[in-house]
Amino acid sequence: MNKKNLNDIWVSGKKVLVRVDYNVPMDKAGNITDDTRIRATIPTLEFLLSKNAAVIIASHLGRPKGKIAPEFSLKPVAKKLSQLLHDREVLFANDSVGPEARKMAAALQPGQLLMLENLRFNPEEEKNDPEFAKQLAGLAEILVNDAFGVSHRAHASVHGITKYIPAVSGFLMDKELLFLGQAVTDPVHPFVAIIGGAKVSDKIGVIENLLNKVDTLIIGGGMANTFLAAQGYQTGKSLVEADKLVLAKELIATAKTKGVNLLLPEDVVVAENFAADADHKAVAVTQIPSEWMALDIGPATAGKFAAALRGAKTVVWNGPMGVFEFDAFAIGTEAVAKAVAASGAKSIVGGGDSVAALEKLKLAAKITHISTGGGASLEFLEGKELPGIAALADK
Ligand SMILES: Nc1ncnc2c1ncn2[C@@H]1O[C@H](COP(=O)(O)OP(=O)(O)OP(=O)(O)O)[C@@H](O)[C@H]1O
Numbered sequence: 001m002n003k004k005n006l007n008d009i010w011v012s013g014k015k016v017l018v019r020v021d022y023n024v025p026m027d028k029a030g031n032i033t034d035d036t037r038i039r040a041t042i043p044t045l046e047f048l049l050s051k052n053a054a055v056i057i058a059s060h061l062g063r064p065k066g067k068i069a070p071e072f073s074l075k076p077v078a079k080k081l082s083q084l085l086h087d088r089e090v091l092f093a094n095d096s097v098g099p100e101a102r103k104m105a106a107a108l109q110p111g112q113l114l115m116l117e118n119l120r121f122n123p124e125e126e127k128n129d130p131e132f133a134k135q136l137a138g139l140a141e142i143l144v145n146d147a148f149g150v151s152h153r154a155h156a157s158v159h160g161i162t163k164y165i166p167a168v169s170g171f172l173m174d175k176e177l178l179f180l181g182q183a184v185t186d187p188v189h190p191f192v193a194i195i196g197g198a199k200v201s202d203k204i205g206v207i208e209n210l211l212n213k214v215d216t217l218i219i220g221g222g223m224a225n226t227f228l229a230a231q232g233y234q235t236g237k238s239l240v241e242a243d244k245l246v247l248a249k250e251l252i253a254t255a256k257t258k259g260v261n262l263l264l265p266e267d268v269v270v271a272e273n274f275a276a277d278a279d280h281k282a283v284a285v286t287q288i289p290s291e292w293m294a295l296d297i298g299p300a301t302a303g304k305f306a307a308a309l310r311g312a313k314t315v316v317w318n319g320p321m322g323v324f325e326f327d328a329f330a331i332g333t334e335a336v337a338k339a340v341a342a343s344g345a346k347s348i349v350g351g352g353d354s355v356a357a358l359e360k361l362k363l364a365a366k367i368t369h370i371s372t373g374g375g376a377s378l379e380f381l382e383g384k385e386l387p388g389i390a391a392l393a394d395k
């Protein structure tokens, strides 16, 4: 990529603002339930500290809608970061561009770390407000953008700010762009993509773009029902997007024209109702009872999908094959997770459910790259230009 990264600039003794995506899940008591996104930025932070930069960390957490909301405070995240950095002190400012942040940033010494409070406590962040961006830029000399997960948002801390101070990518951003970039621009074939999750409407762009690149496209999860309905199967009470039937038909036709091997479920696990303990059974897609709903791919389909993954050289996976939250309907997703891990392909996985399945099965280490981006990795796979990446300084 023709953008500057951390190796292209002098950071020693400089004040560096690092934009990270510490939008991590927390339980009701404020405990971080998955710290992957924090751990993923440690190489960038350690590099900056080893170079004696004064490091100011900025992030959002959740969607507090421009208002101060204690449940969205980044304080617990600062504590977690300190632990992950072997109890190194992480100073904390109770605002992001206010008097406290300004004072603490000004006093920050080389080798020290300061975390700002949630950027989204200010409505100006999401509005990409130039004055807010300028104030944020005023805290530092350089922006290091390691927040791949938010690079699809034209927000002040990833976009507007780059008008005032130079912006380069951090190591996490580099890693995301390298792996996702290779998959969309220069994949090694055979290239197999697996797309699942609830709705076709969320992933139309991804499917359309991947149809130009893949050899095999596997579709599972709730969205597969719309494709089944489009082919004329009775889908009972399954989740089907009636307004997407024509589109699903078009996508099936496009796959054919482009010579893509499109794989849809042949059998599904149907349930009497949407519940963890619902009565359920595997049936052929021609046999879905009118009062039942498909909540997982069936065993024959899982076998077919696994076979399609054998010999793949590049695999992209996003979205579960069924209602993974209920054990009875997690079997298809787990079978796909095992097949991706066993494929030996360069594998790129995005999305919380797919990653959770891999972690549950202790297979995450077998994946080449687990993306920290949700919406951002989807938009990247759609082939869109992400504003936070476009705004990085050119080489
Ligand atoms: N057959 C189905 N019927 C109804 N819901 C389904 C079905 N299959 C999967 N789902 C639901 O889809 C949801 C995930 O879909 P979503 O579109 O949010 O995927 P995603 O967020 O991209 O995936 P990930 O969480 O891996 O990123 C899960 O909550 C799952 O229960």
Ligand SMILES: O=C(O)[C@H](O)COP(=O)(O)O
Binding pocket: 021, 023, 062, 063, 149, 150, 153, 373, 374, 375, 376
């Ligand atoms: O979790 C994410 O996908 C990112 O942090 C972006 O969050 P957002 O969808 O609230 O902008």
